[in-house]
Amino acid sequence: MSSYRARGLTRRDFLKMAGTGLAAAGMSPLLGACGPKAAATPAAGGVPTGQNLKFWWWGETEAPGLQKWVDETAALYKTKSGNTIESTLMDTAVVISEFQTASAANAAPDNIFLWNGIYHMESAWLGYLEPLDNFFSAEEIAATKPTQLSVYEGQTYRLGWYSCAVLYLYNKDMFDKAALDGNTPPATWADMLTACDKLKTAGFTPIVGGLKDGPWGEWYMGHGLGQNLDTPGDAINLFIGDLDWREPRYYEHWTKLKELWDAGFINDDINSIDLYPGIDLFGAEKGAMTAIVAPILGKQISLMGGSEKIGTMVFPTFGVGKLAGKPIADCQGLGISSQSKNKEAAADFLRFAHDPERVEALWKMASAIPNDVSFDTNLIEDAATRELRAKWVEGDTIPYISNLMPGVFWTDAMFVNSQKIISGEYTGEQAGQNAYDVTMKWKEQNPDLVEKYSTWAKDLGV
Amino acid sequence: MLRTARLTPWLYLAPMLLVLIFTFGYPLVAIFDFSLRRIRGISGPFIGLENYRQVIKDDVFHEAVVHNGILLLAVPIMTFIALILAVLLFDRPRGWQAYRSLLYVPFILATPVVGVIFSNMLQLNGVVNEGLRSIGLDVLALDWIGSPRLALWTIMGVVIWREVGFGIVLFLARLMSINEDLLDAARVDGASWWQRLWHVIVPQTKSVIEFFIVVSIITMLAWVFAYVYVITHGGPGTATMVMELYIYNFAFRMSQLPGIASAVAVILFLVTLAFMVPLFRLRSASEMEEMS
Known part of the structure; x- marks a missing residue:
């Protein structure tokens, strides 16, 4: 062109x-x-x-x-x-x-x-x-x-x-006040825990979000599950049961969610508020980090009166898959x-x-x-949006693997697992078991789609 | 001639019958048909009772049925509260007309509006809990919609709050038409307030109470979707999953399996029918009794 x-x-x-x-x-x-x-x-x-x-x-x-x-x-x-x-x-x-x-x-x-x-x-x-x-x-x-x-x-x-890139934002001001480097967001899981600990000690809620309506859990899964996969095709193989959700690496992201919750690093009302009010806690400077998708960055910038305090970050890495650590x-x-x-x-x-x-x-x-x-990226005036465009649209990215999950997995596994972990009903392992059970249910209910998914997995296996 | 006379009423009825068949009969038949197919788009292969088998063995469906069953507990509670408030208003305390309007207001609010208001008020850090904290009742500031132990009961409370107004107006209307002589006679005989309620008012309002109970059962089985969808989306986890939401999830939300949604709709229809038929029979029997 x-x-x-x-x-x-x-x-x-x-x-x-x-x-x-x-x-x-x-x-x-x-x-x-x-x-x-x-x-x-x-x-x-x-x-x-x-x-x-x-x-x-x-x-x-x-x-x-x-x-x-x-x-x-x-x-x-x-x-x-x-x-x-x-x-x-x-x-x-x-x-x-x-x-x-x-x-x-x-x-x-x-x-x-x-x-x-x-x-x-x-x-x-x-x-x-x-x-x-x-x-x-x-x-x-x-x-x-x-x-x-x-x-x-x-x-x-x-x-x-x-x-509609999927990313995390962090508040540079809060990072500075918590004796963290406002220009260097956490990149590894150890960094993340340290940052959350310091932010909490400084009186800030480290991570804010709203889980009641579900998409926050979907985004979290996109950030977390991908880290232990080598290709998007692996995700499909999980969703159709060719890989096993009960293997620890495939439910590790839910274990990590529990770790964050148990440590008090997530807003206490996450299960009782919807996605957008949860994100707006970040814009209201009541939380130091939040998950967003690209179209709502503008609102956060406007809530905070500019993008000077806003940093963009890839969700910190704990997984060992080839998809780990890359912008989605x-x-x-x-x-x-x-x-x-x-x-x-x-x-x-x-x-x-x-x-x-x-x-x-x-x-x-x-x-x-x-x-x-x-x-023309020069038309974008604020730094956070320019960075988003450069890294999450033009950069070396991976696809958003949550977009591969079958519908029943969304309602009965992802939605249920994330909320039950927060409410203390599930451990990561139990979440993995539920994901496996729902996968088997989906296979029985959709025998006509399994082959299509398998073919797609081959397309996405590279 | 005789034959024509017999057909004449049917000819007059025919347009309305056709409308009824089209608006009620066709969807019903279509849902039964869908429930026996693996629907993709608007049709699909016939798979017999497979959708029903899938539904019956699904734990989420079991939870939905249990939750609808629990919500039925609200029916006697609503009926009792509505009756007591109606009788209190019937005694015409000062400002009773204002109270009557105030108590009816929740019922005229759209359910989603009620849901949105309560879902905001009842958040962990919402108005209700902030109010409780401000007066030192921190122990009562619970996670009303974010806790799986409380969420279903919270929804039940909201449903009761809204639906009671309907019961009050129904009961009050019936009370207004009761022969005052009966109540005066009871008073002269020395009957207490409770005795008058139990031995005069309740028997006299029996048919309206039965009607309210029937409507409330239908509400709890098949009209709670808007409350659940707006307030909790069925969560936390599956704590407030109900049959209607289960249908919605399979038909629209993400799953796109209208066959399974239709199977549950058929089950819900039959269960509601199983409740309704004896209740309507009971009601017509009591109407006959009243007339005789």
Whole structure:
């Protein structure tokens, strides 16, 4: 992609030219098959015009301002292409189910918002998602950094949209006051325990969060479990029972959670508050460290009146796997329904949404950190966000392995284990046993998915 | 001619019957059908009773059933509290109309709103516990929704707080229509407040009490989802898991197995029916008795 730009051509111009050439020569059976019906008129770039595209999306709750961006992008795209985008903001509870139900009823939208990993891969397995490789070059796809978890049998089902990196923040001021180095966050588990001890002695709550609604436990698992894995494929092998949760290294992260809790290093009300109020304790300077995802960094900066006091950190290392100690990249994504009658136009809309001008607008309007390599990081003014973008989007990252867990594992193992450890009902070992039991239950309930997961494990085993 | 006359009422009823069949019959049949399939999207292969087998052997489902059973304990408590408060209001103490409105207010609040308010108030460091601490009652400042020992009882308390208002208004309406002569006669005969309650008021309000009990049982079995979902999400762990939340988890939250969700919905439907049929029979018997 960068080579197209070096010659003074935008990616879009290049593809328009290529599309026109193909259409003129009648050499594209793919375009013919997926293209418009008789009423549609091809635009100058070979993309059908006069189409009405349905776009179901989500994200306003985590990136306020996204609605405005979607509306503006739709309006600009209509001017540019003549195609109308009919956007619908989905409710969080039905982001997955609504698309699958609509697809089963043959009423799916053309463009669809997709969470990463299993949250869109099941739709791909059901045949509801179009492989994007049919419409985008490998370079174009890579330029949006959709992560390894969007690939199944060599085909990619999402373009990255904005970063949802999973990381820890720490309060540099509190670190300084606790006689710690505010510029050097803890990197190993021993460092972490020492830091927590000093912070507690200095009168600060070392770690704050809210566990009542569940995602904090999911994030914790992403930070912790990955440390004892060599590849994301190992995680899948755990979730389908080919590796055993009862091995100490696979439940070590829950043992460590208990260690932090028993030592009084976590806010005492974590089990009775939700995720966001828990994180906001950090913004209110009532805690020294917290887990976040990229879209909510802006709020913490605003709560603390700037990012001077905020440091970003990778969760300290205790594991010995190859994934240990690396920043966790994740992103929200966009895809195309396999049922779309306007796939070419749907792809064109996605391409337009990734135009450098739109990418810049995404940052300016919603403060969502774009995943695109084309984004000019200099537009980010505060140091913490710049660091996040540099390390968690552009750096040497690993995928977020919690995105691989089957649904029933989320509700019956991850959610239950993290809360029961805090309430004192489980040890790490018991959590491992429960994870194993839930895995076996999932296998029995989903025999049709086990093979898909096994295949995926091979994709992710590198 | 006779034949036409017989059909005529059905012709008039037909549109409404069709609406009823479509709105109630079809979903019911669909749920039974779903419960016998491994649903992916809106259909899937027939797998017989496998979904039921999976549900029956699932420990989480067992816990959900037990929790719904525990919540049923709230029914007599709610009924008793509502009846006593209604009778006290019926005695028309000063400002009774204001009290009546105040006691009814919780019931007109939307359940999720009630849930959000209580989940904030009852956090470990929420308003309730801060208040208790401020008056030196630290020992009572418990982790109401974060402790697995307390969370279900906390939810029960919130449900009672809201639903009692409905009972009060129902009972009070019935009390207003009782023949005052009966109560006056009891007073003249020297009956105490409790005796009047037990021997006059309760028999006279029997049908309304039965109605309230039926509605409350349905609430505890099939209408507690909003309370649980908003206040605890089923946690800590599985401490407040109930059948509706179990259904929701399998149908929407993450699991995406509508077949299993449907199997539980069928079980819940049959259990509720098993409670309702004898209760309705009892009620119609007592109505016949009253009429005779």
